Amino acid sequence: MKHIITLILLIMTATLNAQSIFEYSRNGDIKNLEALYQVSNDTINSVDSKGFTPLILSAYNNQTETVSFLVNKKANLNAKDLSGNTALMGVCFKGSFEIAKLLIDNGADVNQQNFNDATALIYASTFGHTEIVKYLLAHNADKTILDNRGNTALKHAQMQGNTEIVELLK
Incomplete structure (x- = not known):
């Protein structure tokens, strides 16, 4: 018992x-x-x-x-x-550079895609997080990846009017 x-x-x-x-x-x-x-x-x-x-x-x-x-x-x-979202994708949506840097520096996959084929770069570009976009690009984020609607991070930045990010992605 x-x-x-x-x-x-x-x-x-x-x-x-x-x-x-x-x-x-x-x-x-x-x-x-x-x-x-x-x-x-x-x-x-x-x-x-x-x-x-x-x-x-x-x-x-x-x-x-x-x-x-x-x-x-x-x-x-x-x-x-x-x-299909990761911690890095979530923080790229929300915008904490410090957390994004911590995750990337410790090996988070910058090119991992969710079930809509979006990446951390697509999220950061869409929501205007310029510093995160710069850091992702410096760590080999692939700006040619298409989401399930056929849009790249550049296209998302253009649609949102994030001109500084558009310049980074051209």
């Missing part, structure tokens, strides 16, 4: 931990992330019902220190959510 209770407690703790890690990642709660990591280092690559990993959530929510923690613990930099 004692073993069954212990097993039930372990299962309940694992379930709670899996749910908590996503909240900790969103909110930048490194102390509790570290505690979960100490219990099981697999938690950093957990996936929620939308396919979000702690790294994707941290990057999207502009949690620089949390992203750094997860990168240092070897989180999967190129994990995709259910739309």
Whole structure:
């Protein structure tokens, strides 16, 4: 009986931990992330019902220190959510240069495509994040990749009137 209770407690703790890690990642709660990591280092690559990993959530929510923690613990930099988006794509949408640089410098794939064939460069170009575009280009982002509508990053920048980015991509 004692073993069954212990097993039930372990299962309940694992379930709670899996749910908590996503909240900790969103909110930048490194102390509790570290505690979960100490219990099981697999938690950093957990996936929620939308396919979000702690790294994707941290990057999207502009949690620089949390992203750094997860990168240092070897989180999967190129994990995709259910739309095929990565942490780098999310940050190129949102615009944090510091996080984009951290991900790229640690090996995030700058040319990975989501399920609409969009890349980080397409997102950064569309949303006018010039510094991120420059950094992506300096790290071999392919400006010739077409999304599923046949548009390159240049075309997206043109459609949005991002003239400085248009010049960078010509």
